Amino acid sequence: MSWSREKMCQRAAKELKDGDYVNLGIGMPTLVANYIPKNLNITLQSENGMLGMGPFPVKGEEDPDLINAGKQTITALPESSYFSSADSFAMIRGGHIDLSILGAMEVSCKGDLANWMIPGKMVKGMGGAMDLVAGVKKVIVLMDHNAKNGSPKILETCNLPLTGEKVVNLIITNLGVFEVDEGIKLLEYADNVSKEDIVNNTDAKVSFPD
Amino acid sequence: MDKKNFKKIYNSPDEASKDVLFDGMTIMSGGFGLCGLPENLILAIKKSGVSNLSVISNNAGTEGYGLGLLLETKQIKRAISSYVGENKLFEQQYLSGEIELEFNPQGTLAERIRAGGAGIPAFFTATGVGTIVSKNKEIKTFNDKKYVMETGLVADLSIVKAWKGDKAGNLIYRKTARNFNPIMATAGKVTVVEVEELLNVGELDPDQVHTPGIYVHRIIKGKNYSKAIENLTFRDI
Numbered sequence: 001m002s003w004s005r006e007k008m009c010q011r012a013a014k015e016l017k018d019g020d021y022v023n024l025g026i027g028m029p030t031l032v033a034n035y036i037p038k039n040l041n042i043t044l045q046s047e048n049g050m051l052g053m054g055p056f057p058v059k060g061e062e063d064p065d066l067i068n069a070g071k072q073t074i075t076a077l078p079e080s081s082y083f084s085s086a087d088s089f090a091m092i093r094g095g096h097i098d099l100s101i102l103g104a105m106e107v108s109c110k111g112d113l114a115n116w117m118i119p120g121k122m123v124k125g126m127g128g129a130m131d132l133v134a135g136v137k138k139v140i141v142l143m144d145h146n147a148k149n150g151s152p153k154i155l156e157t158c159n160l161p162l163t164g165e166k167v168v169n170l171i172i173t174n175l176g177v178f179e180v181d182e183g184i185k186l187l188e189y190a191d192n193v194s195k196e197d198i199v200n201n202t203d204a205k206v207s208f209p210d
Numbered sequence: 211m212d213k214k215n216f217k218k219i220y221n222s223p224d225e226a227s228k229d230v231l232f233d234g235m236t237i238m239s240g241g242f243g244l245c246g247l248p249e250n251l252i253l254a255i256k257k258s259g260v261s262n263l264s265v266i267s268n269n270a271g272t273e274g275y276g277l278g279l280l281l282e283t284k285q286i287k288r289a290i291s292s293y294v295g296e297n298k299l300f301e302q303q304y305l306s307g308e309i310e311l312e313f314n315p316q317g318t319l320a321e322r323i324r325a326g327g328a329g330i331p332a333f334f335t336a337t338g339v340g341t342i343v344s345k346n347k348e349i350k351t352f353n354d355k356k357y358v359m360e361t362g363l364v365a366d367l368s369i370v371k372a373w374k375g376d377k378a379g380n381l382i383y384r385k386t387a388r389n390f391n392p393i394m395a396t397a398g399k400v401t402v403v404e405v406e407e408l409l410n411v412g413e414l415d416p417d418q419v420h421t422p423g424i425y426v427h428r429i430i431k432g433k434n435y436s437k438a439i440e441n442l443t444f445r446d447i
Contacts, residue, residue: 047316048242049386056445064245064437065373065387071243071296072443082385084392084420085242085268086324089317093337112340123304123311124295126343131317134337165340 002145002174002197003190010035011188012101012142012172016042023047023092023132025102026070029142032101043079045097047128049088052080069128092128093135100136102129104143104168106158109204111168111180113141114160126163133164145173145201152203154184175201183207216377216411218429223254223404226428230367230400231260234287238323238365238394239267239277243296244440246387247276250404250432251369256280262287266323266365268316268390270294275438284308290363292316296440315343318360320393325362327396327425332361368398371432372421375405376412379426380419388420395425404432 003011005028013035016022023045024030033055036042044053046068053068054075062073091097106114113133116126133139147153154171171178175198177188185207186198195208220226237255241247255263256279263286270291271278280286281299288310294300303309314322315337325333334357338344344358351357370391373384381403383391395401408431 046386048245049389056443059444062439062442062444063385064439065385067243067245067386067439067441071245071440073439073441074443076385082383082388084388085316085320085390086393089320093317093321093335123301125291125293125313126315127293128316130315130341130343131337134335134339135317162341 001192004174005031007191008142008172008174011177012140013037015140015170016040016099020098021045021051021096023097023100023136025100025129027103029101029103030068030070032142045088045091046074047085047088047092047132049083049085050076050080051083052077054080089128089131092131095135095137097136099138099140100132101140101142102132104141104153105147106160107141107154107168107171107180108158109154109156109180109184111166112158113139113163113168114158115163117161119161129163133167138169139167140170140172141168142172145175152201154178155203178206218379218423218426219377219408220428220430223250223430223432224257226402226430227251227254227367228258230402231255231258232366233260234262235260235366236264236266238363238368238398239265240368240370240389240391240394241276242268242386242389244272244275244438246371246383246389246391247271248369248371248404248432249435250430251402252276252279255369256283256285259285261285264288264290266290266319266363268292268319270297270300272296272440273299275436281309288312290314290319292319313343318343320390322360322363323390323393323397326364327393330362332359334359364397364399365394366399368394368401370395370401370403372403372405374407374409374414375403375426375429376409376414376423377429378411379403379423379429380414380416381405381421381426382414382418383420392421395421400427401425402428402430404430406432406435
């Protein structure tokens, strides 16, 4: 019944095309890097100032001067480069990054995204998310279909403060893959998921293939 | 060796900062998370007891590290940051109203600093359009797309961490410890830099310099770097 986190990441990795420059968000999106097909040349950007992010280090190889946007220790590759935060966001804002995969608290049927704030409760900040969704060519949301309390996260209209307006192109959840373009359209069912499962867990109109 | 008198060299972080610190001032502080922090200069600010500070920094440090040190002593009154999720004390002080907070998208924050240092008072960006970030700001349409006006930022003091610097103030940063440091170096009325290695002129290759010395007013050799790792992650072999 439905996709595991691993399956969701595997499915998200299928969206990567040879030669893409990609920014992966903190949390589950970071794990997509584990499923990049070996035959594809994918360059990962980290918005704290690096292109060509390598894997996590082995013990003893960690370097406090080399971290990703999630503040995790990482490694460099022969093709890596480093730059300032201003250069990093010039790349992002200037439309030079092909794909961004990030998490969400809410997505609306118009592609509005909310993922940074719960008023009065959580004040972490938006980090680079607003710049990424405004500037990157294609934005994919990778998230659980429902919140921890079971409430739907795909809605007619977002209730939480937005990260961006009409910015999401594709949603991948444990229930399926959805295209966002003048409404939500199911592209693919997750394993053993029915139309009814999706309708019951979504607070927006979804169109289904005939 | 060097016949010139290089007046930018100071002997300690206290000496390099004490006459430029005042209550209510604005300070830019380099670093991303705990990476590339001006550790010695933050300690000097803590020691000075200067208060009511407005601080511009991507993050707010963690407990015991970075700007977290100045939160403990309640020296910060206002912060402009993009993400403070790693610091519970910050969250507490914000929710209790002790500290004012202005969230900027990270790229907008970086560009505001870059613009400030480059003498550009304002610019338009698509980031934050349609969100609370663009509330009460001028919106303009270019080529059928909406953009919000953001203003440039400058500070009374920028504190910066570089890897290597020479006596003329030329700087080289190391790996992702570069982050906000080079742009903040350009946007301080006074920029004080700490380096791990302080070299004679001629020891840096001019082609490799990241920050030209014109932006650097004072430079010290830092010591006892903790270089804490916030999120130590290894791969399974």
